[in-house]
Amino acid sequence: MKFSLTLSALAASTAVTALYIPEPAVRQRLYTVELAPGETQQVTEDQKWELLAQGKHFIDITDYQHIDSRRVAVAKVAFPADITQQGAVKPLLTKLSADNMNKNLQKYTSFNNRYYKSATGKEASEWLLSQVHGIISGAGGNSTRVAASVDPFPHSWLQSSIIATIPGKSSKTIIVGAHLDSINLRNPTFGRAPGADDNGSGSMTILETFKALLSDPTVASGQAPNTIEFQWYAGEEAGLLGSQAIFAQYKKDGRDVKAMLNQDMTGFVKGTLEAGQKEVLGVVTDNVDKNLTAFIKKVIAAYCAIPAIDTRCGYACSDHASANRNGYPSAFVIESAMEYSSELIHGTTDTIDTVNFEHMVEHAKMALGFVYELGFAQGL
Numbered sequence: 001m002k003f004s005l006t007l008s009a010l011a012a013s014t015a016v017t018a019l020y021i022p023e024p025a026v027r028q029r030l031y032t033v034e035l036a037p038g039e040t041q042q043v044t045e046d047q048k049w050e051l052l053a054q055g056k057h058f059i060d061i062t063d064y065q066h067i068d069s070r071r072v073a074v075a076k077v078a079f080p081a082d083i084t085q086q087g088a089v090k091p092l093l094t095k096l097s098a099d100n101m102n103k104n105l106q107k108y109t110s111f112n113n114r115y116y117k118s119a120t121g122k123e124a125s126e127w128l129l130s131q132v133h134g135i136i137s138g139a140g141g142n143s144t145r146v147a148a149s150v151d152p153f154p155h156s157w158l159q160s161s162i163i164a165t166i167p168g169k170s171s172k173t174i175i176v177g178a179h180l181d182s183i184n185l186r187n188p189t190f191g192r193a194p195g196a197d198d199n200g201s202g203s204m205t206i207l208e209t210f211k212a213l214l215s216d217p218t219v220a221s222g223q224a225p226n227t228i229e230f231q232w233y234a235g236e237e238a239g240l241l242g243s244q245a246i247f248a249q250y251k252k253d254g255r256d257v258k259a260m261l262n263q264d265m266t267g268f269v270k271g272t273l274e275a276g277q278k279e280v281l282g283v284v285t286d287n288v289d290k291n292l293t294a295f296i297k298k299v300i301a302a303y304c305a306i307p308a309i310d311t312r313c314g315y316a317c318s319d320h321a322s323a324n325r326n327g328y329p330s331a332f333v334i335e336s337a338m339e340y341s342s343e344l345i346h347g348t349t350d351t352i353d354t355v356n357f358e359h360m361v362e363h364a365k366m367a368l369g370f371v372y373e374l375g376f377a378q379g380l
């Protein structure tokens with residue numbers, strides 16, 4: 001999530017920033033960022049972090065200026081009117097483990113940071129890839145031939161995105177995604193950025209969802225009607241870089257993506273509770289596909305123990321914007337109403353003790369219901 005630092009944090013940051021001295025050529029390179037459809041600016045990398053610190057969301061469209069955001073035609077998809085897969089989904093929900101997510105997030109937050117151009121950002125991506133490999137090789141027992149596979153999606157920078165595919169009987173594709181990087185805005189390359197909530201939580205939520213889904217023999221053996229993908233994006237914080245590279249490639253390849261659900265920041269509940277409100281799932285209603293979003297509310301009502309609340313997050317606030325910009329219907333569900341989401345992100349204090357794992361289980365239930373219902377939907 002792109003958010004603002006507090007003013008005091010900004011003031012405190014000045015001395016630390018001086019430690020981060022990139023090569024002059026890197027420092028002066030200009031990027032084109034889009035802050036609203038059609039509204040662009042040329043900025044240096046340092047200026048990107050200033051925008052983030054001011055709470056300004058942007059897409060780095062340097063490599064994708066041929067797309068006019070104001071003229072994107074998003075595919076019209078007729079999502080199912082009803083939830084129909086309860087019989088199969090409910091037993092899978094019991095396999096989602098808060099303890100497992102806790103254990104994985106502990107490891108994930110132990111990398112100094114997961115910055116997209118740092119050595120530890122690369123290592124974190126490789127660790128996550130090995131976890132997905134482990135889940136695939138452990139799935140299915142002896143009886144099911146597991147059709148799933150996973151590959152890194154390399155970029156021009158150090159950190160790779162990751163794509164796990166569970167082929168179905170058709171190439172119609174349902175995607176759930178989360179970004180895998182984290183950032184310390186005051187010192188991106190070397191600063192500590194545990195990124196527990198932002199967005200370690202989303203990454204681990206969908207990893208756990210993937211594991212539970214693969215325990216279903218029909219899905220694991222490639223017999224679902226549609227193809228299901230789990231994607232972890234590099235370089236979200238620098239302007240949705242990894243997700244743009246993937247969705248631009250998919251568009252070029254004519255891939256038939258029917259729906260994308262973004263999971264980013266799934267574990268912070270304290271803000272909501274301290275405001276005297278009840279725990280909820282924050283369904284983003286701006287810059288998303290309205291019909292897909294309406295369908296996701298049905299998924300939440302059918303499978304989650306807590307209700308949905310409508311919230312808004314602004315243009316380019318996370319990776320679903322990359323799907324949308326390439327013509328694919330997308331949606332975003334976050335941990336709470338935006339005003340109560342974590343303010344600790346993008347620095348040293350986004351730590352694992354601020355994360356509520358039972359809340360992450362509710363996100364995972366939604367993600368599982370989403371991929372299963374749409375994975376088995378006929379006539380999308």
Ligand SMILES: *[C@@H]1O[C@H](CO)[C@@H](O)[C@H](O)[C@H]1NC(C)=O
Binds near residue numbers: 002182265316
């Ligand atoms: C976390 O993910 C959300 C949604 O994908 C995104 O808006 C936000 O910028 C991410 N936060 C960070 C620190 O990357």
Ligand SMILES: *[C@@H]1O[C@H](CO)[C@@H](O)[C@H](O)[C@H]1NC(C)=O
Binds near residue numbers: 075076077078291
């Ligand atoms: C959303 O659903 C309505 C009613 O089914 C339909 O008329 C409309 O075209 C759909 N919009 C999109 C963008 O698919």
Ligand SMILES: *[C@@H]1O[C@H](CO)[C@@H](O)[C@H](O)[C@H]1NC(C)=O
Binds near residue numbers: 141142143
């Ligand atoms: C897998 O195969 C081994 C050896 O044939 C057998 O002992 C074990 O019970 C099998 N496990 C499952 C889950 O079928």
